[in-house]
Amino acid sequence: MNLSYSLHKIYDKNCCPFSEVEYSKFKFGDNALAQKFADELFEGFIAAHKDLILAHDEVVILPSPYLAIPTASNYLSFHFKTRMNQFLYSHGKKALAESKIYRNQTYTTDYGNLDFNDRVKLIANDTYYIDRYYIQGKLCLFMDDIKITGSHEHIVKKILNEHEAQGEFVFVYFAELINKDIHPNIENYYNYFYVKDAGSLATVINSPQFVFNTRTVKYILKLNHSELVTLLAQVATNLLQELFNLAVSNNYHTINDYKENLNYINKILINNKTIDYGYQLTEGPARNA
Numbered sequence: 001m002n003l004s005y006s007l008h009k010i011y012d013k014n015c016c017p018f019s020e021v022e023y024s025k026f027k028f029g030d031n032a033l034a035q036k037f038a039d040e041l042f043e044g045f046i047a048a049h050k051d052l053i054l055a056h057d058e059v060v061i062l063p064s065p066y067l068a069i070p071t072a073s074n075y076l077s078f079h080f081k082t083r084m085n086q087f088l089y090s091h092g093k094k095a096l097a098e099s100k101i102y103r104n105q106t107y108t109t110d111y112g113n114l115d116f117n118d119r120v121k122l123i124a125n126d127t128y129y130i131d132r133y134y135i136q137g138k139l140c141l142f143m144d145d146i147k148i149t150g151s152h153e154h155i156v157k158k159i160l161n162e163h164e165a166q167g168e169f170v171f172v173y174f175a176e177l178i179n180k181d182i183h184p185n186i187e188n189y190y191n192y193f194y195v196k197d198a199g200s201l202a203t204v205i206n207s208p209q210f211v212f213n214t215r216t217v218k219y220i221l222k223l224n225h226s227e228l229v230t231l232l233a234q235v236a237t238n239l240l241q242e243l244f245n246l247a248v249s250n251n252y253h254t255i256n257d258y259k260e261n262l263n264y265i266n267k268i269l270i271n272n273k274t275i276d277y278g279y280q281l282t283e284g285p286a287r288n289a
Helices: 020-027 031-054 072-090 116-123 151-162 186-191 198-205 214-221 225-232 237-249 256-277
Strands: 002-010 059-062 102-104 127-129 139-147 168-177
Touching: 002 031, 020 031, 020 072, 020 186, 031 072, 031 139, 031 168, 059 072, 072 139, 139 151, 151 168, 198 214, 198 225, 214 237, 214 256, 225 256, 237 256
Parallel strands: 002 168, 059 139, 139 168
Antiparallel strands: 102 127
8 A cells, every 4th residue: 555645735836835934944954843844744644544543553654765864854754753652642552663764875966956857867876775574564654844756755665666565655745746837946946945045054053943954964065165164153163063973974075075065174173172172183084085
């Protein structure tokens, strides 16, 4: 069984069913908005599929694929899971189990401007892994924030088929593009509605509920040098350290498009530590990459 659910339906490019400003902030790490969207998504989903959820003893939630840095939809999934567990508790059911599709991303292109075929070609080059034995025979909720062309769902179904995974699969979205006459680049219109430059991104990063996600890290690592300097001057050292650690954990130091900015961030961190400790620290191999 394959089902799909979306809370918001996009029919008209000039009439968005959700706040574009909030969505853009969410995509760049506003965790308070991730919780708000998750609450709204849960209420809509459970109203439509309460009986389906309660009919199963084993339900697994899977956010969109990632390696080490969570996507924005991963935070959406986290808060959705919290609400769902409260619901399951109230009905005497077991809490959601959680699994993950591991993804080793091979590209730096922002596919928000691409059509279905180009998106599939791009993301199909990545490597994916799913534990089919863990999800076997269970009801699985695959979470994502938006469905534009269906390329992500297409890839996930392909992974499930390749791994011969058997179960009941439900694809859950905060929003979905229904009118296929609208160009898929509307996704980037939403993504960058508020975050258009280093200054607007700094506002999001300095908000109390900010969390790093894949999009934010990649965006920072592709800024031109002047914008990078402007942004980093407004970011606390502990956040710079977190940014650096996350980037390395995702192997971004091995990607040419990201090396220069990552090395610059590393230099700032080293200089800050030199001031704190009163002696020079080694920069390590990343500096000479």
